[in-house]
Amino acid sequence: MRKFTKQNFFFLLGGMIIYVVDIVVDFWLASRYFCQGQYSWSILILCFRGLSSIITQIFSYEWFKNDWEGTDTGKLKLVFLVHLFHCGIFIRYWFALKYGCQVAFKQTSSRGASEADPSNFIQKQAIDAVTDINMLRVFKTFLETTPQLFLQIYILMRHGKTNFYQHAAIIMSFCGISLSMVDYQISLRKSLPDKDEFHMLSKVTYVFYKLLTITSWILSISLITLLSVRISVILLTLLWICGFTWTLKQHTAFCKSKKMEYLYRTVVGIILFFSFFNIKGRRTKVCISIYYATHTVVTLGILFVYMFWKPSIFKEICFIIVSILTISSLVLGIIFLVIYYSHFHPTTYCTPQACSDEVDGVAGQKDRMKAGRFLNFLMQ
DSSP: OOOOOOHHHHHHHHHHHHHHHHHHHHHHHHHHHHHHTTHHHHHHHHHHHHHHHHHHHHHHHHHHHHHHSSHHHHHHHHHHHHTTTTHHHHHHEEEEEEEHHIIIIIIOHHHEEEEEEEHHHHHHHHHHHHHHHHHHHHIIIIIIIIIHHHHHHHHHHHHHHHHHHHHHHHHHHHHHHHHHHHHHHHHHHHTTOOOOOHHHHHHHHHHHHHHHHHHHHHEEEEHHHOOOOHHHHHHHHHHHHHHHHHHHHTTOSSSSSSHHHHHHHHHHHHHHSSOOSSSSSSSOOOHHHHHHHHHHHHHHHHHHHHHHHHEEEEEHHHHHHHHHHHHHHHHHHHHHHHIIIISSSSOOOHHHHHHOOSSHHHHHHHHHHHHHHHHHOOOO
């Protein structure tokens, strides 16, 4: 069993602090835009924040309800109330820090201990709690942080002026995306069997692959939005429909209820708009090739549209810089993608039989449910 270390504990604590700081920066940014009379930007920021919070609270509560099935209903009602006030993530951080502190600082040595050993049980509880948090942070990243980054870059490109709070928001967005991606992959390797450790070089390669491809895509859609908001909305809608349709054809089984499953597929469609998302844990060479080939074609298409629609813009230094950044970040991102999948990506996947081959009884059923939830939520 993989261990929850002191380093993991401090990373978890740091993640919670960044989560709180990110909330403060968002409300500060919204208030600054509001005071300047730019109400549309302020409303959009609050909408991104509100939407991501609502969806993460819904999933968090559903997971609590599934995990605590058959337990005290009064306890579950209290959890529902906390989620109703959008504080469910802090309950999860509390459990993760509680279990993490016990295994990282109070546990001496568990070498040779059986799976039934209490220390090993707490170890698993800590890893499972962190895994749930990181899954929720992936939702938040693509429902709020990434759209927030797109909005700030669009405002910067449109007005050409920046303020300190805009820089703070962009920096927080990049930090949020990076930490979310790395923490998720760490949880993936800790929670599922047959996964290699996520070493520093593989972390750096993975982060550059994700950040560069996402940055290139955000710059592309910012350019098309500057040209025409209507065309941008149509393009975004069509791409989301493609992602959602592909998700439907995968016949995902992440949630217990049909309503939650469709909500999950809707969210995955949004995630697929920004980055590749492996929802079945299968080999993805063909799918990921098609995905980034499509992104490349659309990105180049946007630049060609500018060339024929507004050829005079090629005389502007800002457009030239943005175009170079868009293409270079896409090329570098794909290079890091190839390096990551060639040298650092785990090739052995956890099968449903392997994940369900646990002890019998109630405890075994809970283990299978936990493994199954993560097994059906794999992002490569």
